[in-house]
Amino acid sequence: MASAPQNPTTAAAAGDALRVADLPGRGRGLVSARSVREGEVLFSEPALLLYPSTLASLRAYCAACFRALPAAAAVPCASCRAAAFCSPACAAAAHPRVLCAALSHGGGAGLAAAAPTEAVQEPLLFLLAAYSLPDPALRAVLSLSSAPPPPPGAQDAAGLHAAVAALAPPHLLPAGFSPDLTAALLAKDRGNSFAIMEPYRPGMSLELLKARAYAVYPRASLFNHDCLPNACHFDYPDRPGTGNTDIVVRALHDISEGREVCISYFAANWRYADRQRRLLEDYGFRCECDRCQVESRWKDDDDDNNGDDGDDAMEEEEDGGDGGDDGMEEEGDANADGDDDFPHAYFFVRYLCDSEGCWGMLAPLPPSPNGELSHVFECNLCGKLRKEEDAMPDEGGSGMVH
Numbered sequence: 001m002a003s004a005p006q007n008p009t010t011a012a013a014a015g016d017a018l019r020v021a022d023l024p025g026r027g028r029g030l031v032s033a034r035s036v037r038e039g040e041v042l043f044s045e046p047a048l049l050l051y052p053s054t055l056a057s058l059r060a061y062c063a064a065c066f067r068a069l070p071a072a073a074a075v076p077c078a079s080c081r082a083a084a085f086c087s088p089a090c091a092a093a094a095h096p097r098v099l100c101a102a103l104s105h106g107g108g109a110g111l112a113a114a115a116p117t118e119a120v121q122e123p124l125l126f127l128l129a130a131y132s133l134p135d136p137a138l139r140a141v142l143s144l145s146s147a148p149p150p151p152p153g154a155q156d157a158a159g160l161h162a163a164v165a166a167l168a169p170p171h172l173l174p175a176g177f178s179p180d181l182t183a184a185l186l187a188k189d190r191g192n193s194f195a196i197m198e199p200y201r202p203g204m205s206l207e208l209l210k211a212r213a214y215a216v217y218p219r220a221s222l223f224n225h226d227c228l229p230n231a232c233h234f235d236y237p238d239r240p241g242t243g244n245t246d247i248v249v250r251a252l253h254d255i256s257e258g259r260e261v262c263i264s265y266f267a268a269n270w271r272y273a274d275r276q277r278r279l280l281e282d283y284g285f286r287c288e289c290d291r292c293q294v295e296s297r298w299k300d301d302d303d304d305n306n307g308d309d310g311d312d313a314m315e316e317e318e319d320g321g322d323g324g325d326d327g328m329e330e331e332g333d334a335n336a337d338g339d340d341d342f343p344h345a346y347f348f349v350r351y352l353c354d355s356e357g358c359w360g361m362l363a364p365l366p367p368s369p370n371g372e373l374s375h376v377f378e379c380n381l382c383g384k385l386r387k388e389e390d391a392m393p394d395e396g397g398s399g400m401v402h
């Protein structure tokens with residue numbers, strides 16, 4: 001398996017590829033402002049908010065850039081001594097100040113006591129990072145769309161608010177600090193955070209792929225969902241230079257001007273019932289995309305085989321969702337009565353990674369600066385590079401323009 005490219009943002013065509021549009025029944029969305037070619041980088045953008053996924057990841061990764069900490073040369077944070085940086089430059093950049101103060105609380109034990117499980121650590125670390133933001137950035141987070149309220153018992157917003165109040169010095173908290181603001185922020189996290197995944201290394205079990213951090217990207221948060229997406233995102237946290245935590249979004253295939261550009265909020269091979277449940281519970285809408293319209297007519301979709309774990313989908317992309325024989329569709333799934341009932345089989349063959357146990361999406365590498373298409377596809381989860389002809393020996397161009 002070839003390694004992932006180190007500079008995947010090259011060859012973005014001139015001119016902004018996307019514009020924001022109000023779309024009936026979908027809120028805001030991103031629409032192509034011109035025709036887009038397969039593999040094109042639609043944009044890359046830095047995070048508005050970046051936070052460690054767990055307390056364990058705080059100890060393993062630089063608190064500023066989230067690269068793995070060098071074993072010998074890590075620079076401890078001079079204030080909290082609990083977080084560390086990979087270099088003096090990152091130490092100078094610092095880490096979120098409310099989080100830093102919370103890490104010092106109780107001689108360093110306060111945060112761990114308040115958040116004993118990873119399920120609590122993630123939202124608490126989010127809140128501590130969000131309450132560290134300067135006012136305009138906090139308002140930008142609050143301008144994003146909100147996830148629906150979690151089911152009763154799923155997230156204790158009042159308890160998380162009390163933990164922030166106990167851990168953070170009051171003078172560091174914003175004027176509007178309140179249980180309502182905390183609940184509003186948590187709804188933004190659930191609806192908009194992206195996982196920055198541990199990059200795949202050859203030989204690594206795909207089950208060990210975890211999020212090392214989560215990030216909120218203001219523009220990428222405007223992507224609506226489609227079960228047959230025409231774009232997908234990549235992260236390259238270990239690439240050299242600045243911008244290693246930037247999100248990179250690439251087109252899966254050619255997109256004509258005026259088309260909405262969508263990503264999938266979870267692995268694209270989930271079954272109809274699981275997709276609908278997740279989208280309704282975590283994002284508050286019923287999906288009526290072309291694929292769902294076809295699959296809603298299938299008679300025996302296995303509703304029992306869902307394994308949905310209730311995690312936030314956009315945020316928890318690393319969990320694969322379903323585990324085991326996991327409610328994921330196989331190409332030519334028995335649900336389909338025949339080829340006519342599975343018109344999107346092409347999509348699965350071309351864009352779904354075929355590495356064992358992987359559920360990533362394959363997007364073409366960007367066209368070269370002179371416009372030549374790459375014909376090599378990169379998986380956004382395991383990093384596999386696959387030649388186009390290896391997926392579809394008898395096919396020529398993509399044939400997909402939407």
Ligand SMILES: C[S@@+](CC[C@H](N)C(=O)[O-])C[C@H]1O[C@@H](n2cnc3c(N)ncnc32)[C@H](O)[C@@H]1O
Nearest residue numbers: 025026027028145191221222223224225283285
């Ligand atoms: C990450 S935001 C996407 C941007 C959002 N539309 C906005 O106005 O900011 C997710 C929310 O967008 C809406 N959404 C996303 N995909 C949708 C779809 N296919 N159909 C209807 N609503 C959708 C839902 O309200 C969902 O909770």
